[in-house]
Amino acid sequence: MNYRSDQKDIINYESGTMALPAVPGAGKTFILTHLAGKLILEGNTESGKILILSYMTSSCSNIKSRIIKFLEEKGINSTKDFEVMTIHSLAMKIIKEKPDVLNLSDEFKMIDSVLQASFIKQAIIDFRKRYTKEFDSFIDPNKKKNIKGAYDSIEDNLTRCMTSFIGEMKCKGISVDMLKDITKDIDYTDMMKLACDIYESYDLNLRKQGLVDYNDLLFMAYKLLKEDEDLRDKFQNRYAYIFEDECQDSNEIQGKILEILAQKHGNLVRVGDLNQSITGTFTSSDPRFFREFCKSADRIQKMFTAGRSSKEVIDLANYLVNWVREDHPVSSCRNALENQIVLTVPEGENPQNPINPKYGIASYIENSWEDSIRRFIQMVTLYKEKYPQKTIAALIPTGYMIGQIGERLQKMNIEYDELSDVSNEKLVTTKTLGKILDYISSPYDNEKFQIVLKDILINEQYDDSYKLYDFIKKCRLEDLLYPNEDLCIPDEIVELSVYKDFVSSLDLVRKFLEFPQLAIDRLILYIGEKLKFSREEKAMMEKIASDIRFLLISNPKWTLKDIAKELEESKNNKFNYFAKFVYELKGYEPTPGKITLSTLHKSKGLEWDCVFILGLTNLHFPVELTDKFMGECAYLKKEYSNPLALLRASLKKLLNEEDIKNPTIKAREETISERARLLYVAITRAKENLILIGHKENQELPSIYIKELKKFIESEKNRYVGC
Structure with missing residues (x-):
């Protein structure tokens, strides 16, 4: 070798x-x-x-x-x-070697992030109701006119904040009792008191239900x-x-x-x-x-030698490193990126760097987010047509923005994969199960029966299937499922190419209906077995069955319809959360010609021939301390606007580790630095082609990063040989 x-x-x-x-x-x-x-x-x-x-x-x-x-x-x-x-x-x-030493049973369970957030948010709401006056003291007086909106926004922000902060305390070995001890002289107008109260409530809920979290x-x-x-x-x-x-x-x-x-x-x-x-x-x-x-x-x-990306991509990544280290407008952020200049593989050492016949990098600043989407779809469509064997990704700041682009691609029948915690691919199993259980709960609902046939059981797209469904609409389902001698199916239906699959599907539906519904968890496993699910899908079914056993203890009045609704309704439920772990088992390999939509964070460790980076604004990629920062809550007073930063600083002070004078500014510096690294990660996912797209909209402006990178790109393009 x-x-x-x-x-x-x-x-x-x-x-x-x-x-x-x-x-x-x-x-x-x-x-x-x-x-x-x-x-x-x-x-x-x-x-x-x-x-x-x-x-x-x-x-x-x-x-x-x-x-x-x-x-x-x-x-x-x-x-x-x-x-x-x-x-x-x-x-x-x-x-698992000695759970009893930690007062854990052999069957202890991990809490998922949905239930974890639910525990923490409920604890925040309970605190607000018990200490309304103290809680309201955190709120910006000018925002109290819309008090319900203020409460909703603050509770969501504090849920994210407290999830992180509790995790950090656990990693430091700070228990609830230890935190109560170091905060005993603090009153309830200090956010650390709120943190202590939330931590205690969350910890109690975990112990009551025999759960542990990942930091535990x-x-x-x-x-x-x-x-x-x-x-x-x-x-x-x-x-x-x-x-x-x-x-x-x-x-x-x-x-x-x-x-x-x-x-x-x-x-x-x-x-x-x-x-x-x-x-x-x-x-x-x-x-x-x-x-x-x-x-x-x-x-x-x-x-420091890399053979994945083209020289043009490497040069742009190195330019970003140099600009941040030498010219970043916030001097305290100039150490955000290490002085690790990427070197191309020397000639004679099996170079793998792709060689572009033309300069493969471009940048655009659009007048709106909508214009950015249009630009992306126009360019990606042309790229797919020209290079059908190339892999393509769009790296986007938030899951919400991914959803907007995904909807547009779906309408245009453009194939894509979505890399997020609960992407469309990962939701297929839960939605499939939800549709089947919903039908079983109403076995003679013709419309639900047809949904199960069309979406799940009859996968092939037969040209004549519409004739079958027109026939089904006119029938009583009980006659189809349990026919007697009087039922006469017309010859034109029997002769349809879809008919054989229809008969097999009827047999499967009867088996589902005849399975004892008192054992819902076993019914779920039975459905997975009969549908011949993949390893990942079976793992999902086993987890869902296990979770349902747990949920029915807490919600004994839940019906089959309730469970079906929970499975189908939301991307953000406890069943779907497990999907991301299951699908990580097989990893992700981009498919040529199929667009990958991913957040920038999720893209780490992956690579594509062509990468689009969208949403390059000062909201998502702040550079100045005066930019708007997503982690801050506009409904809180200025000194409380970043609760996580405030709590981290307060804890350091209580532990006599450090006295941070302005936690919000320090947090902004850390965010700016981390976002510089995030952009660096995104740029270096590209092997051959890279397109940067920023925009301006309302209070959002193009990030300084895209302005600076655009200058470099234009200068390189002008001097590129053969351009």
């Missing part, structure tokens, strides 16, 4: 701590999997396995399959020498490893090497777990890109942990 010059020292690693800072497209997954395979081949795993941790379930699947392929090519058909998982899967594995997992695993010597020895002996991917997204507790596990053998490899740290403003992750590891590791091997 020929390795690039910046990969050769890495592949020769045998022991110790090693930091691998890497730029986008540097081949970090390639080198990690090859390094793991090489260590196994050379017999370095006799004293323990290699543990590889990655941020996403899909990344774990990808890494595992690559290692298996590498080993199979060398004649080894075994996975016994390595394990690949997320940090939360590892934590779960540790806790990390802290409990750390606590067990630290306090239980036998358990600690077991896991330290189990893993001789520990590799961590996406280390820039680590938090403090995750780092502590890895340090404990690596103590015996001392072999810890951490890979990351500080310029792709894009979750710190809303999670407990912090790039400083990877930065500190880079300073303390036995060796550091930089992977």
